[in-house]
Amino acid sequence: MAPLLKADAASIERAALIIRSGGIVAFPTETVYGLGADALNSAACARVFEAKNRPSFDPLIVHLADRGGLEGLVKSIPPPARALMDRFWPGPLTLVFDKSELVPDIVTAGLPTVAVRMPAHPVAIELIARSGRPIAAPSANPFGYISPTRADHVASQLGDAVDLILDGGECAVGLESTILRIDDDGAFLLRPGGLALEEIEAVIGRVADASGPRARPNAPGQTASHYSPSTPVRIVKSAADAGPLTGNEGLLSFRGFSGEAPFAAVETLSPAGDLREAAARLFSCMHRLDSLGLGLIYAEKVPQEGLGRAIMDRLRRAESPSVDRREGRPFPD
Ligand code: TXA
Ligand code: MG
Numbered sequence: 001m002a003p004l005l006k007a008d009a010a011s012i013e014r015a016a017l018i019i020r021s022g023g024i025v026a027f028p029t030e031t032v033y034g035l036g037a038d039a040l041n042s043a044a045c046a047r048v049f050e051a052k053n054r055p056s057f058d059p060l061i062v063h064l065a066d067r068g069g070l071e072g073l074v075k076s077i078p079p080p081a082r083a084l085m086d087r088f089w090p091g092p093l094t095l096v097f098d099k100s101e102l103v104p105d106i107v108t109a110g111l112p113t114v115a116v117r118m119p120a121h122p123v124a125i126e127l128i129a130r131s132g133r134p135i136a137a138p139s140a141n142p143f144g145y146i147s148p149t150r151a152d153h154v155a156s157q158l159g160d161a162v163d164l165i166l167d168g169g170e171c172a173v174g175l176e177s178t179i180l181r182i183d184d185d186g187a188f189l190l191r192p193g194g195l196a197l198e199e200i201e202a203v204i205g206r207v208a209d210a211s212g213p214r215a216r217p218n219a220p221g222q223t224a225s226h227y228s229p230s231t232p233v234r235i236v237k238s239a240a241d242a243g244p245l246t247g248n249e250g251l252l253s254f255r256g257f258s259g260e261a262p263f264a265a266v267e268t269l270s271p272a273g274d275l276r277e278a279a280a281r282l283f284s285c286m287h288r289l290d291s292l293g294l295g296l297i298y299a300e301k302v303p304q305e306g307l308g309r310a311i312m313d314r315l316r317r318a319e320s321p322s323v324d325r326r327e328g329r330p331f332p333d
Pocket of ligand 2: 138139147177
């Protein structure tokens, strides 16, 4: 079992040393915990794929501590991307650029593009800065499973596969970053996430939604199933539509549940109906329900606006693994 250390100057320095020597470290970001390696070291990145049991066709996101590091990794920075960086970096926004020679193919899964973001978390920034390398990091969960929003999620899922886990507490955003590709054809949403589409469109105008299963061939990681608990999930309009109930079902409620139905367990995302709070709690509620050995988890729909879009995206992916596996489609992350 890897050491799980509270993030402080000494443990971050130790983690940075591990990154510099080709090891892998789990660390907190504002979105979810990442599993990091030196992005310029192919062998270290290969260990990340291996630890997650992640297929090599699913590329990693490169994390930077400051914008200075970006120029060397990409061919060019389109003006709308620059405007978004000015407004939202550091923060839960990943941008996909044409990559430079410097970025190893294993990081981008052979694609000519690289995904980059600057996390808004002091531990992540300190770790990247101290290691002096860009850090390639997928979410620190086994491939296909729910992303970790707390250090103990990482410890229980990947504790034996990493060299060190930095504990920086609970992730404030709780959903993975929003991923955007900007090229000569326009701006494309590749994954809804912790930054709402409305906020992005307020800066650069219309963004085309390319996040559907087959919307765009060049958006790996966007096939249906992923972010899945081991317990089957079914989406319902509201708890009243759940059933028939045998007493072994859980409910993931949006605003709370006061009915009579015999759910074995209920988790509530946000009593006030606040989508930001709901997003921040989504994965930890799913982790809790998934640990109870239930037969089925009913999940209530949330409004399709702001962060609700990303929440519904994750719920739909959690609902669909059995379907996807049957059809033999890949189900990345
Ligand atoms: O919030 C986040 O983004 C977290 C934290 C750790 O930063 N990371 C994360 O990484 O969610 P991961 O590996 O779980 O998801 C990365 C997604 C994948 O769906 C992958 O396909 C997509 O990013 N991606 C990476 N490089 C890409 C590229 N060049 N073009 C299109 N999509 C890319
Ligand atoms: Mg992931």
